[in-house]
Amino acid sequence: MSVYDIIALAVFLLMTTGLAVLLGGYMKMVFSGEIFFLSPVIRPVERGIYRLCGIDETKEMFWKEYSLGFIIFNIAGILILGSLQMLQGMLPLNPQNLPGVKWDSALNTAISFVTNTNWQGYGGESTMSYLTQMAGLTVQNFVSAGIGMAAGVALIRGFTRREAKTIGNIWVDLTRSVLYVLIPLSIIAAVLLMSQGVLQTFHSYVTAGTLEGGKQLIPLGPAASQIAIKQLGTNGGGFFNVNSAHPFENPTFISNLIENFSILLIPMAFVFMFGFMLNNKKQGRAVFLSMTVLFIIGLSVILWSEYKPNHALTGSGFYFTENMEGKELRFGVPWSALWSQSTTSTSNGSVNSMHDSYMPLSGMVNLFNMGIGEVIYGGAGVGFIGFIFYVILSMFVVGLMVGRTPEFMGKKFGPYEMSMSMIALILPMITAVILSAVAVSVQPGLSGLNNPSSHGLSEILYAYFSCAGNNGSAFAGLNANTVFYNTTLSVALLTGRFATVIPALAIAGELASKKIVPESQATFPTTGILFVIVVAGVIIIMGALTFFPVFALGPILEHLSLNSGGTF
Amino acid sequence: MKQLKISILMLLIFTIITGLAYPLLITGIGIAAFPHKSGGSLIIRNGTVKGSELIGQDFTRPEYFHGRPSAVNYDSALSGGSNLGPVNKKLIESVKVRAATVRSENRLDDKSVIPSDMIFASGSGLDPHISVDAAILQCERIAAVRKIDKAVLLSIAGKYSERQLPFYGKSFVNVLKLNMALDGMEVRK
Numbered sequence: 001m002s003v004y005d006i007i008a009l010a011v012f013l014l015m016t017t018g019l020a021v022l023l024g025g026y027m028k029m030v031f032s033g034e035i036f037f038l039s040p041v042i043r044p045v046e047r048g049i050y051r052l053c054g055i056d057e058t059k060e061m062f063w064k065e066y067s068l069g070f071i072i073f074n075i076a077g078i079l080i081l082g083s084l085q086m087l088q089g090m091l092p093l094n095p096q097n098l099p100g101v102k103w104d105s106a107l108n109t110a111i112s113f114v115t116n117t118n119w120q121g122y123g124g125e126s127t128m129s130y131l132t133q134m135a136g137l138t139v140q141n142f143v144s145a146g147i148g149m150a151a152g153v154a155l156i157r158g159f160t161r162r163e164a165k166t167i168g169n170i171w172v173d174l175t176r177s178v179l180y181v182l183i184p185l186s187i188i189a190a191v192l193l194m195s196q197g198v199l200q201t202f203h204s205y206v207t208a209g210t211l212e213g214g215k216q217l218i219p220l221g222p223a224a225s226q227i228a229i230k231q232l233g234t235n236g237g238g239f240f241n242v243n244s245a246h247p248f249e250n251p252t253f254i255s256n257l258i259e260n261f262s263i264l265l266i267p268m269a270f271v272f273m274f275g276f277m278l279n280n281k282k283q284g285r286a287v288f289l290s291m292t293v294l295f296i297i298g299l300s301v302i303l304w305s306e307y308k309p310n311h312a313l314t315g316s317g318f319y320f321t322e323n324m325e326g327k328e329l330r331f332g333v334p335w336s337a338l339w340s341q342s343t344t345s346t347s348n349g350s351v352n353s354m355h356d357s358y359m360p361l362s363g364m365v366n367l368f369n370m371g372i373g374e375v376i377y378g379g380a381g382v383g384f385i386g387f388i389f390y391v392i393l394s395m396f397v398v399g400l401m402v403g404r405t406p407e408f409m410g411k412k413f414g415p416y417e418m419s420m421s422m423i424a425l426i427l428p429m430i431t432a433v434i435l436s437a438v439a440v441s442v443q444p445g446l447s448g449l450n451n452p453s454s455h456g457l458s459e460i461l462y463a464y465f466s467c468a469g470n471n472g473s474a475f476a477g478l479n480a481n482t483v484f485y486n487t488t489l490s491v492a493l494l495t496g497r498f499a500t501v502i503p504a505l506a507i508a509g510e511l512a513s514k515k516i517v518p519e520s521q522a523t524f525p526t527t528g529i530l531f532v533i534v535v536a537g538v539i540i541i542m543g544a545l546t547f548f549p550v551f552a553l554g555p556i557l558e559h560l561s562l563n564s565g566g567t568f
Numbered sequence: 569m570k571q572l573k574i575s576i577l578m579l580l581i582f583t584i585i586t587g588l589a590y591p592l593l594i595t596g597i598g599i600a601a602f603p604h605k606s607g608g609s610l611i612i613r614n615g616t617v618k619g620s621e622l623i624g625q626d627f628t629r630p631e632y633f634h635g636r637p638s639a640v641n642y643d644s645a646l647s648g649g650s651n652l653g654p655v656n657k658k659l660i661e662s663v664k665v666r667a668a669t670v671r672s673e674n675r676l677d678d679k680s681v682i683p684s685d686m687i688f689a690s691g692s693g694l695d696p697h698i699s700v701d702a703a704i705l706q707c708e709r710i711a712a713v714r715k716i717d718k719a720v721l722l723s724i725a726g727k728y729s730e731r732q733l734p735f736y737g738k739s740f741v742n743v744l745k746l747n748m749a750l751d752g753m754e755v756r757k
Binding site (some may be wrong): 004009010045049052053054055065069070072073076077080125126134135136138139141142143171174175178183187188194195196197198199200201202203205206207208209210211212214216217218219220222224225226228229240241242243245246247248251253254289310312313320321322323324326327329330332336351352353354356357358360387434449451452455457458475476477558561562566567568 | 570573586591595597598601606610616622627629636642645649650663674681682688692697712737740
């Protein structure tokens with residue numbers, strides 16, 4: 001790694017941040033219903049949708065109604081997507097004549113895509129017909145991100161409103177997210193990706209006669225349209241088995257930049273939008289900085305360990321300076337590392353290199369990012385929600401220290417907000433840890449392993465952390481397409497989704513009804529460097545307390561054997 | 569019940585907009601603006617498909633440049649990496665075997681440094697590239713088998729080398745294009 005790599009990474013992150021600020025301002029206009037340049041084109045479509053569905057866009061909802069809408073929309077999505085997969089054998093747009101998907105895999109995939117996770121137990125090119133990919137998976141890529149953004153916006157309204165009963169209309173927020181934000185950005189991204197060589201065709205697979213006289217089956221498909229939204233909507237579900245490591249999904253260094261940029265864009269923009277909606281840009285900046293501190297720490301650890309010598313190899317006379325196993329040459333180590341940090345911090349979960357073959361400490365950073373609930377930028381909307389839980393917890397800790405009722409943005413937090421935050425923070429973590437414990441204790445869990453010993457433990461942990469965090473990336477060596485994994489991972493997926501969003505909406509409803517207390521001399525300043533340190537510290541401590549014991553047996557133990565040159 | 573009705577209607581409408589209209593629009597733009605690239609960058613010679621510029625092929629014969637190790641033997645119907653952890657015995661063993669193979673094929677001594685891309689398998693198993701160093705290392709062997717001057721090979725390899733960005737990053741070559749050039753087939757750089 002050269003100094004040029006560091007400069008290039010820094011320039012990339014700065015440019016992404018700059019564009020995220022602009023998008024944040026744009027998204028504020030979208031969710032406040034302001035008129036702007038795209039309105040004349042999209043507004044008629046938006047109105048048509050409300051008319052067809054019988055939605056009164058001026059009618060706002062209480063938090064319970066908003067939550068009910070969220071739950072029903074998710075369940076309806078699961079049922080429809082599950083049936084579509086199981087019936088694909090009888091439906092059109094299936095040039096490879098792929099059969100219907102088995103029930104456990106179909107259920108897992110449906111839940112996974114509806115919860116914005118896109119965990120994939122299957123390999124896309126050998127399982128899903130073009131119809132399923134487009135009309136099933138792509139659709140959920142849009143709406144699962146859209147409804148996550150809706151929930152995030154509702155939570156922000158909890159802070160901006162005073163003595164109000166309602167937190168917005170979920171159908172309006174969903175429709176606006178999709179029509180004004182996700183579709184326009186996806187069109188731009190898809191066209192840019194095609195210019196780099198990403199596929200977009202309905203042609204059936206082609207058999208090539210290779211130069212040495214062999215045969216090679218080349219899978220095709222409408223990939224660009226799905227990849228654009230899979231990155232922008234923090235979905236991450238690949239068109240092909242190896243996701244964005246596949247040359248058809250991510251053919252050049254430039255396409256890699258576009259995709260990595262798309263992963264970070266909306267999660268970052270959401271934070272700035274929060275500042276704009278509060279009319280308090282400094283607050284948005286402070287939240288962004290707290291996240292960025294954690295992001296840079298994680299990225300540095302990954303880069304450092306990927307360039308560490310592997311003593312098991314150097315001991316036997318090999319000289320090399322970078323871990324290229326599972327990485328593509330056109331990206332190299334720095335840009336694979338950046339991607340792995342980006343995809344696990346946001347709830348994206350697409351990969352451009354195989355995380356299973358990363359150095360142990362890199363894997364631990366990924367596990368940590370997902371375990372804390374993906375709050376470093378986080379998923380579209382839901383990452384911000386997760387971060388607010390940590391802010392509430394931090395303000396509580398600060399309140400204890402200075403002996404005042406905890407408050408943030410003029411809203412005082414009571415026992416109700418505290419208990420809701422704790423449910424949302426602890427439930428997914430506990431689910432992940434307990435299910436991992438079950439999986440390492442029973443035969444069906446162990447039989448899926450690709451690596452033995454502590455790395456095997458990491459494989460299982462990674463699967464449950466990824467699903468409970470609604471991330472979707474994998475230590476892909478684990479064979480998770482079994483009834484055991486498909487069902488237990490589904491439990492983790494559902495917990496991760498509902499145990500964070502529903503408490504957030506409850507908090508939003510409660511906060512909206514409260515007064516906004518004016519700032520006084522004794523108010524803890526939440527826009528300064530102290531706030532950044534406290535929140536980042538609380539996140540690290542909370543994560544460390546919960547996961548250290550199991551990390552000691554997994555990645556840390558593996559790291560120690562790496563240092564001593566041992567193998568297993 | 570009202571919420572359920574709205575949910576289902578919304579899903580149907582968004583299926584039409586994002587599941588059908590959107591991919592068709594993108595496909596249309598692809599056909600109009602990037603017909604070759606959106607179709608899979610296929611290399612067609614005399615009416616038959618020889619491969620895709622983006623997908624690596626398995627090269628084992630001595631007269632061709634060899635690509636990176638692949639966990640799926642360049643079977644593009646599968647795609648995948650080894651997914652072995654860094655201290656897994658299987659990985660250590662295969663790295664040693666790969667290094668020994670590269671050294672014996674190219675008559676290198678036991679202490680020679682081998683570029684990391686030639687001993688570690690790619691993530692997709694279909695990586696079309698090798699580093700320029702890895703190409704140079706194979707020139708001697710190919711020159712001997714093909715009975716041509718090594719300088720010619722080096723110049724072809726130089727001609728096909730590309731960088732991550734014109735002013736930054738690693739340099740690498742596309743193995744399939746390079747080998748087609750060796751066989752006298754013109755390929756777009």
